[in-house]
Amino acid sequence: MIYLAIGFPPAAKSCAYRMRETANNFVALGWDVTVLTIAEESWEREYGLDHTLSDAVDPRVRIVELPLAREDLATDIREFTEERALNPTRWSKQERERHLEHFPELVFGGWRSALEQGLLDIHREFPADLLLASCAPYVNLAAAWKLWEEHQVPYAIDFRDGWSVDVIGGGEAFTRDSEAGRWEEKVLAEAVAVWCVNDPIADFYRERYPRLAERVHVVRNGFDSDSVPAAHGAPNAEDGLTFGYLGSVNFKPEFLATVLDGWRAARERDPLLARSRFEIRGHIGAGASREANAHMALIRQAESDGVVFGGPVAKAEVAATYGRWDALVLMLVGGRFVTSGKVYEFMASGLPVVSAHEVDHDASAVLTGHPLWTGACGLDAAGLADSFVEAARMAVEATAEQRAEARAHANRFDRGLLMAPAARQLADTVRPALLTGSTQG
Template identity: 75%
Template sequence: MSNRVLPLPRSGGGKRPHAIYLAIGFPPAAKSSAYRLRETANQFVALGWDITVITICQEAWEREYGLDHTLSEKVDPRVKVVELPLIREDLETDIRAFSEERSLDPAGWIKRLRQREQKVFPEPVFGGWRYDLEQAVLRVHREHPADLLLASCAPYVNLAATWKLWEEHKVPYAVDFRDGWSLDVIGGGEAFTRDSVSGRWESKVLEHAVAVWCVNDPIAGFYRERYPHLADRVHVVRNGYDEDSLPDVSGRSPDPAAGLTFGYLGSVNFTPAFLESVLDGWRIARRDDPVLASSRFEVRGHIGAGPAREANRHMDLLKEAAVDGVSFGGPVPKADLAATYGSWDALVLMLVGGRFVTSGKVYEFMATGLPVLSAHDVDHDATNILAGHPLWTGAVGLDPHRLANSFSEAARMALKATDADRTAARRLARRFARPAVLGPAVRHLTELVRPTTAGDSAPAASTEDVQL
């Protein structure tokens, strides 16, 4: 990403245009969304805008998936970050801090907490943050009038703060839905009706949005069908990968006698049954394939949050599979991604969901130039992304015997791949480099909103689709 500041129309008083970015999960949060949030903020700065990120305090992430301060190293220093003292009470693990009610009736306590949260805003876990977020955007706007607000969801309570600023000051806004709200991306279909409380919130906010971002075509299609009069404002803005996460894979010649190392990197957000299917496939492959018999399978990433962090059924399954060459190494800091990928011979892409799910890791996996084994439904958006990849096993679903064949095929690819194969794989992925994806999208947003006077911006007339 270039840090060159381009000369753009100024807000009133000769000031630079200013965007407020509701980006809960911004670095140093060790969240998969942090990469997209960081690049988006950096792109605004590169286009000559001031940007204020509103997120939550670092202690909140320590309770959840943790912190990765190496993520913050590539945040442009001109990005202003405001951290709110919001934290998930349910993730507290120090029993000395528990109330008497929680200690005596933990299930009842969590049920009543969820009810209180959803009375404030119709979103469990995060709904109670509504008023703090509303006051935060009003305060930031008062101190530095905004020309645009971009809300990244989830959490969807960000939409309440977005609406508050529009209601009181008519600041234009866009919504980065990523996965969408009224769509059940895992099961497919509608998550809630148009006339529900959530449905009325979504309809109201989207009605005035200058743009709505979605991460893939199926999600965008859902929203265009649900809100046909807003179809031209719905844009596909995919996730992508960072060049500095890629390993040097040239000149590789793995030794089959020494075995290969397979790797998975990402959050373990699938069910134990899903993981068990993959591990069973691995065991069958090791039994039937001499190369795999001496190979290893390393799992890296986050497993569980709060009190369930690395203390759940997934961990039990991984420990039981240690005799089969399976190991768990915990999360990987952003700065160590390239080295981690470089230590592996093939990648195992484990993904939940189907046609509405892409994930962010698929872009990074395909860009490494290493063989990719798909462990997900055949009708999955990752299948569309990987089509044409010269070192991809194809998607066969989650049947253990079919997965065993895929493990063997990935091993064959790892042993036979040439530098030309690896270069072709990287060339196919190049269009998904994160700046190439988010740069045009952010530029399009800035063109939709013409700064006139500070805090009084006018939406541009054109809402032509972004060419991404």
């Protein structure tokens, strides 16, 4: 199998967890797996590298890196062209237009030729029986199609969040008769399977392409057992509590401001919260804006309210990080089309969870029944203040049984339990063709 997985470890990307589990499962099923991704150095321009992510990659997985990188994230001005240095806005516009000439994706379209050739080269050296392409970027679809056109290699698409669905705003991101729409429909028509991370996205694709309905499968994200901290006991309320958020800060500054307003209001009302702190961990910004943006300005302004930023967390340190916290703040954009991988980790921690997201959100469906969840109140500072107060009460009063029940609620979302049947089903889908010697999907 060739696995087109841009974002594979050690890239410090949330998708790396899913990609690692996918590759490992196919190796466990007896497949020879070659991962095609981009050079490690390229990730330094974005969120960086986390080599602890690679520790659990099966050593039998072969990794091929292409020398591709996002030029728009380059920060060394000594390497800029004169045009870019003098007029960066015009350069950025021309750069987007250049990518769109190759494929309808703003910052990745220009990668098309290299990805296509990379797949063909790997197939020439290690003839593939299956290609699994993980999106984004969606230019991966063009590469999958190229291998199909030239060698009829069966392929599956792991859409994760989908392309033509607007997961943040809801509804359609582009029409079927647009260039992107024509690409998507053409490639999906020949796919042996299409994976999505939740039911709303899967239902969108089943309705959009009825002929594909039986090939669209929900393969949820989940939590890794090594990210779960040891069982918590009751904290010492006299010392105050520590609320935590772990994840990329990729939402609008206004969103973060609302959460911080709710935290501030809760501290004014509740003596326990007044002596507590709110720690934000993860990646904030990429390229030149990494930790130098409006989000960081808001966090610094809130330092007097006990808000601190601790930077990214290596995969090997995730469990220990949760272990130092008393309650969690789940900050998510979007609505019913968005789940987020972090919700599973948050649940598995056994800690109280404050929901800072829309009420009609897929994370709400996942959290329903969690005994230490404060519920979804929407993005309202007053409602969030109530949730912070309730979570603080839960953190102090929760029994060992309630904490165990919270962990048990998450157990069905163990990443290995979710990925294993999906990998097996995909392998079984292509096996009949392999046994008969057919190359048709």
